[in-house]
Amino acid sequence: MTSTVAERVGRLERQWAERPGVLGWLTTTDHKRVGLLYFWTTLVFFGAGGVEALIMRSQLIKANNSLVGPEVFDQLFTVHGMTMIFWFIIPMTTGAFGNYLVPLMVGARDMAFPRMNALSFWIFVASGIFLYIGLFSGFGPDAGWFNYVPLADRHFDPSRNIEFYTLALAFNSIASTLTSANLIVTILKLRAPGMSFNRMPLFCFAFLAASFGLIFALPSLSVDLLFLYLQRNLGFHFFDAAHGGSSFLWQHLFWFFGHPEVYILIVPAFGIATEIIPAFTRRKMLAFPLVAIAELLVVFIGFGVWAHHMFATGLPSTTLVFFAGATSMVVIPSTIQVFAWTMSIYTGRPKFRTPLLFIVGFIVMFVAGGLTGIMFLAIPFDQQVTDTYFVVAHFHYIIFGAAVFPIFGGMYYWFPKVTGKLYFERPGQISFWIIFVGTNLLFFPMHIVGLLGMPRRVYTYPGDMGWTSYNLVESIGGYVTAIGILVLFANLVVSYFRGAPSGPDPWHGPTLEWSVPSPPPEYNFAVIPTVSSAYANWDSDDRERDGHRLTAGVGTLERGHEQHVSSLIDGWTAEIVDMPHASPWPILLALALSLLFAMLVITKFMFAAIFLVIVALTLLGWHGKEPQER
Amino acid sequence: MSIRRLSQLQWIGFLVGGPIWFLEFIAGIGASEAVCNPASGRWGVPHDAVQLGLMVFAALCVLVALVASVVVFRETYAVEEQDPPPHGRIHFFSAASIGGNVIFLAIILLTGIATIVDRTCHQA
Amino acid sequence: MTDVAVDARARERLSLGWWGVAMLIATEAALFAMMIGSYFYLRFKNAHWPPPGVPEPKVVVPLVLLGVLMLTAFPMWRAARSATPRRWLLLALFVQSGYFAMEVSDFQDDLHHFTPQQHAYGSIYYTLLGADHGHVAVGLLLNAWLLWKLLFGMTEYRRKAIRAIAFYWYAVIVLTIVVTLTVTSPAFAR
Numbered sequence: 001m002t003s004t005v006a007e008r009v010g011r012l013e014r015q016w017a018e019r020p021g022v023l024g025w026l027t028t029t030d031h032k033r034v035g036l037l038y039f040w041t042t043l044v045f046f047g048a049g050g051v052e053a054l055i056m057r058s059q060l061i062k063a064n065n066s067l068v069g070p071e072v073f074d075q076l077f078t079v080h081g082m083t084m085i086f087w088f089i090i091p092m093t094t095g096a097f098g099n100y101l102v103p104l105m106v107g108a109r110d111m112a113f114p115r116m117n118a119l120s121f122w123i124f125v126a127s128g129i130f131l132y133i134g135l136f137s138g139f140g141p142d143a144g145w146f147n148y149v150p151l152a153d154r155h156f157d158p159s160r161n162i163e164f165y166t167l168a169l170a171f172n173s174i175a176s177t178l179t180s181a182n183l184i185v186t187i188l189k190l191r192a193p194g195m196s197f198n199r200m201p202l203f204c205f206a207f208l209a210a211s212f213g214l215i216f217a218l219p220s221l222s223v224d225l226l227f228l229y230l231q232r233n234l235g236f237h238f239f240d241a242a243h244g245g246s247s248f249l250w251q252h253l254f255w256f257f258g259h260p261e262v263y264i265l266i267v268p269a270f271g272i273a274t275e276i277i278p279a280f281t282r283r284k285m286l287a288f289p290l291v292a293i294a295e296l297l298v299v300f301i302g303f304g305v306w307a308h309h310m311f312a313t314g315l316p317s318t319t320l321v322f323f324a325g326a327t328s329m330v331v332i333p334s335t336i337q338v339f340a341w342t343m344s345i346y347t348g349r350p351k352f353r354t355p356l357l358f359i360v361g362f363i364v365m366f367v368a369g370g371l372t373g374i375m376f377l378a379i380p381f382d383q384q385v386t387d388t389y390f391v392v393a394h395f396h397y398i399i400f401g402a403a404v405f406p407i408f409g410g411m412y413y414w415f416p417k418v419t420g421k422l423y424f425e426r427p428g429q430i431s432f433w434i435i436f437v438g439t440n441l442l443f444f445p446m447h448i449v450g451l452l453g454m455p456r457r458v459y460t461y462p463g464d465m466g467w468t469s470y471n472l473v474e475s476i477g478g479y480v481t482a483i484g485i486l487v488l489f490a491n492l493v494v495s496y497f498r499g500a501p502s503g504p505d506p507w508h509g510p511t512l513e514w515s516v517p518s519p520p521p522e523y524n525f526a527v528i529p530t531v532s533s534a535y536a537n538w539d540s541d542d543r544e545r546d547g548h549r550l551t552a553g554v555g556t557l558e559r560g561h562e563q564h565v566s567s568l569i570d571g572w573t574a575e576i577v578d579m580p581h582a583s584p585w586p587i588l589l590a591l592a593l594s595l596l597f598a599m600l601v602i603t604k605f606m607f608a609a610i611f612l613v614i615v616a617l618t619l620l621g622w623h624g625k626e627p628q629e630r
Numbered sequence: 631m632s633i634r635r636l637s638q639l640q641w642i643g644f645l646v647g648g649p650i651w652f653l654e655f656i657a658g659i660g661a662s663e664a665v666c667n668p669a670s671g672r673w674g675v676p677h678d679a680v681q682l683g684l685m686v687f688a689a690l691c692v693l694v695a696l697v698a699s700v701v702v703f704r705e706t707y708a709v710e711e712q713d714p715p716p717h718g719r720i721h722f723f724s725a726a727s728i729g730g731n732v733i734f735l736a737i738i739l740l741t742g743i744a745t746i747v748d749r750t751c752h753q754a
Numbered sequence: 755m756t757d758v759a760v761d762a763r764a765r766e767r768l769s770l771g772w773w774g775v776a777m778l779i780a781t782e783a784a785l786f787a788m789m790i791g792s793y794f795y796l797r798f799k800n801a802h803w804p805p806p807g808v809p810e811p812k813v814v815v816p817l818v819l820l821g822v823l824m825l826t827a828f829p830m831w832r833a834a835r836s837a838t839p840r841r842w843l844l845l846a847l848f849v850q851s852g853y854f855a856m857e858v859s860d861f862q863d864d865l866h867h868f869t870p871q872q873h874a875y876g877s878i879y880y881t882l883l884g885a886d887h888g889h890v891a892v893g894l895l896l897n898a899w900l901l902w903k904l905l906f907g908m909t910e911y912r913r914k915a916i917r918a919i920a921f922y923w924y925a926v927i928v929l930t931i932v933v934t935l936t937v938t939s940p941a942f943a944r
Contacts, residue, residue, distance in 0.1 A: 112770050181777035189773060196715035198722030219785035236870050236877040244800050244874035249792055288711055293726035300648055304655050317754035318745045319662040322655060325741035332733050379754055533712040555758050564758060570715035572761035626911040663798055670798040
């Protein structure tokens with residue numbers, strides 16, 4: 001009997017084996033490898049964004065400083081914002097955590113579209129290289145991450161900086177759209193038999209919400225970018241009132257994307273929190289249906305609040321009250337989640353290991369940032385603090401607190417699964433405390449200095465405004481945070497080489513990824529798992545049943561790269577399909593697209609058209625090989 | 631109640647509220663913008679009447695969805711949270727929809743009343 | 755033959771490719787919704803729409819062409835269900851190409867009367883129409899690809915592909931209805 005199991009596993013190992021070496025990584029379509037590629041690449045961009053932040057904080061450490069001038073400072077805050085949002089948080093959450101974990105959590109062997117997964121990674125890398133070529137060649141975007149017209153129009157910003165803005169973002173948004181489509185179809189169609197929606201992990205609800213958000217929000221940004229490119233380069237008129245346009249149109253389109261985007265930033269992190277809490281409190285999440293719907297509602301209602309970013313623009317109040325009303329209610333789903341998390345911790349048996357510490361830190365920072373957010377919905381108050389450091393404080397508490405803290409917590413939590421090693425706990429806790437103290441030192445004084453009138457996006461300030469000592473504290477906080485982050489990564493690196501073996505399930509985690517070896521084999525599951533709850537790894541009867549099925553050869557799907565496809569609503573077995581494996585087409589297509597976008601930056605439309613034809617031919621090649629018939 | 635009927639009511643409860651709120655929301659903003667722009671203000675759109683109509687229509691639809699969710703929730707009260715489909719799934723969505731529809735109803739009423747009571751086209 | 759049987763309770767069995775196209779349609783629909791919203795937003799901002807010197811949009815020809823495109827939904831639907839899809843695909847492609855050629859000709863004719871560089875009206879008009887025609891062009895390429903693939907026989911993959919591409923066409927037709935009604939709207943309501 002045992003040798004039969006070994007034979008089955010051996011067959012799966014051979015069929016799913018990756019090519020060795022660098023070529024294997026360049027042609028991989030395995031969701032775990034793609035997730036790791038995203039992970040390391042986003043960390044490079046995180047470092048870049050962090051360096052930009054430290055330079056800014058060093059410039060602002062004292063009044064009338066001249067470390068960098070205004071032109072460079074403009075590029076720094078613009079590229080810092082763009083990098084952190086589009087090249088760190090979104091790809092880290094959806095690209096790294098989402099790609100690696102979602103197939104494992106739903107009981108699948110890969111994402112629904114493995115080659116498209118690889119494509120989205122290579123496009124993402126190319127778009128980042130694009131942006132930084134712009135920055136390093138002195139053409140970094142410099143009109144803020146939201147790039148308002150008329151400042152961003154030809155008249156005030158004649159050189160190529162804004163073309164790098166429009167095209168890097170447009171290129172990046174293709175990658176995000178592809179990843180989102182992949183995550184949605186994976187979550188809807190590749191669930192293990194028995195995984196109806198009420199038995200799906202909350203992590204998957206969060207990623208479903210964020211992905212739907214991206215699918216519907218990114219087009220608004222794309223339209224805005226298209227209009228701006230046409231206006232700047234082909235003389236179209238969308239945003240200039242002299243020719244029937246409106247600069248408000250840029251803002252409406254931008255924020256229709258921009259507000260859902262910020263919920264998209266934090267909702268995957270909510271998903272991470274909803275998995276770490278059950279694991280370290282040893283109880284199921286309270287109010288499961290309400291937490292699940294809250295994750296979806298935050299993003300859905302978030303599509304209706306965009307003009308709260310425009311309260312100071314002079315729009316009529318009869319229009320703006322719609323947004324004030326929706327903004328007041330969008331708080332409710334977040335609050336439901338905060339109550340569920342804190343009550344689950346309170347009523348559970350918490351073990352405050354590093355991952356849970358980061359989640360508690362996240363809850364504290366998120367509540368603080370959320371409270372200032374609620375204050376903004378009062379239009380008169382908003383009009384007082386618009387464009388001051390109070391806003392900067394608010395969104396950094398939210399983004400750092402509600403997105404970055406869970407990301408750090410998640411890195412520690414899933415470190416054993418990805419590497420097969422345990423991290424060192426003591427340095428982990430130390431890294432948490434340094435980062436927590438550092439971020440509060442860095443961002444809290446911004447509330448005060450903002451209320452004292454310090455505007456955003458200024459490269460320096462006079463010494464007699466009473467702002468100097470707050471800026472000093474903030475800059476010190478920035479350096480402390482940087483040290484904490486370095487300790488965190490040093491710990492992970494040393495743990496990788498020196499950590500004790502973790503085994504498959506060091507935390508007795510609730511979800512299916514903990515039922516497979518660490519790190520998981522290429523095929524994830526030797527047998528398609530039986531699922532009877534959203535905490536499948538805690539259902540020991542089902543896991544035992546899987547063991548018997550493996551021995552009997554039932555549900556092992558060993559004929560090629562087989563994947564189980566389920567029906568949409570209740571997860572019944574609909575078909576078995578043959579999945580694509582390693583392929584060179586994704587990286588080739590990404591290359592062709594990069595060249596196309598490069599031609600658009602330098603407005604060489606003839607060459608752009610040629611590369612468009614090459615893109616079409618590459619797609620033809622991609623679809624040349626068909627899956628095996630069943 | 632048959633499982634088919636339960637399932638239909640469950641989907642009404644889950645799928646109606648959000649889209650109705652969003653469409654009413656966009657229509658309301660659109661009406662406000664249409665009235666308050668110099669170029670289109672001359673079309674004579676009766677702002678408050680339009681907003682009242684939109685609010686009442688949307689509120690009624692969401693109320694129907696809410697009632698459907700409550701009915702299904704009560705019918706499936708004995709079902710456990712992690713029970714197998716279709717009953718487990720139906721109960722889950724009905725519970726979730728109650729929360730969602732209450733929030734949508736609140737937004738519709740808040741924004742509708744605010745925009746009617748407020749001075750039309752007064753700059754904020 | 756496989757060791758996991760299809761569950762009889764699975765009523766929804768659309769292919770992964772179909773769902774991929776559904777995601778594409780969702781995002782493209784949002785794209786067009788934003789452009790159409792922009793059209794009306796700009797319209798609210800302008801007392802004269804079209805601006806003086808620009809002719810009012812034609813109504814009859816666009817609506818007739820729209821009707822022709824809508825009719826091609828039928829051969830696409832038949833192709834997705836037929837044992838001999840090639841004839842239906844050929845018919846659809848023939849009519850769709852004729853539609854596309856007429857639209858391109860109209861587009862060029864419009865450019866003689868007003869340009870996108872003159873006023874926001876022209877800018878949004880040509881961008882919206884251009885985007886719609888671009889989606890039709892992609893549809894033509896997809897149909898051509900299907901016909902080429904079918905030269906080598908029918909497989910389960912190709913059957914799924916026809917269904918998915920038919921779905922793409924239904925969406926493009928709906929999109930074209932909305933876009934055509936939008937750009938002809940100044941002729942109906944001043």
